[in-house]
Amino acid sequence: MTLYYEPLPDRARTLVEILGGQPHGAADLAELAALVRADPGAQLVILGSSVNLAEAVTFAAQHRLTRPTLGVVLLRDHVDVAVLAEALRAGIREVINAGDSHGIRAACGRSLEVSHQLALGGVAPQPAAAPVKEGRLVTVFAGKGGCGKSTVATNLAVALADGGKHRVCLVDLDLTFGDVAIMLQLVPKRSLADAVPMTGRLDETGIRSLVTPYAPGIDTLLAPPAPADGERVGRELVSEILKIVKRMYDYVVVDTPPFFSDQVLAALDLSQWYILLATPDIPALKNLRLTLDMFDLLEYPTSQRIIVLNRSDSQVGLTHADIDRVVRAPIAGRVPSTRDVPVSINRGVPLMVDSPNNPVSRYIREIQARIQTAAQPAGAPVEPARRRAFSLRRGR
Ligand SMILES: Nc1ncnc2c1ncn2[C@@H]1O[C@H](COP(=O)(O)OP(=O)(O)OP(=O)(O)O)[C@@H](O)[C@H]1O
Ligand SMILES: [Mg+2]
Structure with a gap:
């Protein structure tokens, strides 16, 4: 008490x-x-x-x-x-x-x-050597809006759950304009904003009271329906939530807003994987490069970055060489543009659910395989990757 x-x-x-x-x-x-x-x-x-x-x-x-x-x-x-x-x-x-x-x-x-x-x-003397089991946290980020973050995050959550074989929590950190609920046709009874009164005292029971279940193995922590409520969910609280969620699930997938915020940094700090998206247009590619520079500054390991070019086949006058020149980092995957994506979003059913052989689903499964076959077995303790302390101040 x-x-x-x-x-x-x-x-x-x-x-x-x-x-x-x-x-x-x-x-x-x-x-x-x-x-x-x-x-x-x-x-x-x-x-x-x-x-x-x-x-x-x-x-x-x-x-x-x-x-x-x-x-x-x-x-x-x-x-x-x-x-x-x-x-x-x-x-x-x-x-x-x-x-x-x-x-x-x-x-x-x-x-x-x-x-x-x-x-x-x-x-009592605890078995000090017994490590706390932790799930792996994957943050999906792009420095420009509309690159496909929510599409990738929702489909990746479905892929990682693998029909209920693994427990996955999909967290919508786009706290003002989050799309996860609408993309999965969920009606949020509780959202991340309901964690605010529990700040500093959150535990697994508290988290369970906040999740909205989606499918076998998949729970979601949704963004508040009222954009203003997102303001109240600060960096410390996001850290507190994610640390507990990592202990409860095999995988945590975090969808983000299209800019660095303190809350996004909290997620990145605790991430084992970073999926960085861009589309083949100069502003998105430039923002991807700036994001990579920021990641270098923060010393997030390059080995854990998965760079994805979404809608890569869009005919917009940029060659692969042009794109490589701007990005200056290896692009892990190129996801084609297909009208199946907006159709699936409008239906509120991720492509992974009913079109697992769609080219976009196939690429999402490649990311899933890379994450799941990485050196450490699911559930093993994983060191957070970040080394430097960094904080964003409003207005900077
Ligand atoms: N591979 C694709 N082919 C065709 N359309 C796509 C593809 N990926 C995403 N889209 C479309 O692009 C739009 C933006 O996608 P999405 O909402 O996933 O992006 P986002 O990065 O989450 O955007 P925001 O920054 O606004 O949150 C959607 O209308 C979606 O249907
Ligand atoms: Mg989004």
């Missing part, structure tokens, strides 16, 4: 809204200490911004040794070095600005993760 103490009622109300769920408030620090004593499983205490600093520090210091699994997060109106130093000495895990609701939720999530690990270590 999450416990908090904030003496000012207005601030307490705001805090409860930020935390979501049903945190338990104490009337003073003595009651807070009593609540902690009464609940040996309590892992998180939040001390509000109007709690006296000296008292907060004393509270944390007292519990530091007696309850090492209890994380204390302190809110302040101003965070300065002196406050941070004092807090850290007392064993407070994080000091966060009281106005930073996103930061507060993220800090609570991190603290709970630490507590969870400590609790595991303290209860």
Whole structure:
């Protein structure tokens, strides 16, 4: 249970809204200490911004040794070095600005993760060598709209599931204009936006409450029906969701918007495969090259990039040599243009479902085979590929 103490009622109300769920408030620090004593499983205490600093520090210091699994997060109106130093000495895990609701939720999530690990270590020696089984995450991306991301993502999810032999989760990270629901004729009862109140506390049960099943072996996490709701699904939350989803499924396929966003970076950070699309026109090819430059900067391994030229046979006056000159990277596959694709989208049935021998389906199966026959067996732990920390700021 999450416990908090904030003496000012207005601030307490705001805090409860930020935390979501049903945190338990104490009337003073003595009651807070009593609540902690009464609940040996309590892992998180939040001390509000109007709690006296000296008292907060004393509270944390007292519990530091007696309850090492209890994380204390302190809110302040101003965070300065002196406050941070004092807090850290007392064993407070994080000091966060009281106005930073996103930061507060993220800090609570991190603290709970630490507590969870400590609790595991303290209860019994875990088989530390036993790796957590993880599915492989495939992100489908293009730096220009309309290149076929959603087409590839939906068909690849069907191919990877292989009629229910594998568990696949298709995640629509095109949070404002996601097409997965409409392409699969799904009516989203819940969407990724419904994860927002669970930020920092998500678990497999929470994820199960959000998925919309599609077919045997295939679940979807859909984009919010109202574009404005997508704004609320931030990078930290996307990371939290994807980390859990990877543990639950053999494969996770992520569809994306046609631009780098913090949420897309969160998915790329956790990906084992990157499917990068372009169509044979100069703006799309230029954006593919820029995407590859960005990937080089972020040190996403070249071996895991699958570059696909969609609608490759469109007669648009570009030769293979022209295309290679712009892209300057090996193109793994060329998918022909066929009216079967828009027809299948308009019917709401992926080509892989009822036309597995269509040329587009055949190429999707090549990607599936490459992913499934890669060195590691499905379910083995896979290192995230990314090495550098990077964050996008709005307006840059
Ligand atoms: N191989 C193909 N042959 C013919 N049409 C195609 C092919 N691939 C995609 N299309 C068409 O191109 C359009 C865009 O495809 P899709 O929605 O998959 O792209 P997207 O990259 O997801 O777009 P957005 O950036 O808008 O999300 C669709 O109308 C689809 O029918
Ligand atoms: Mg799309």
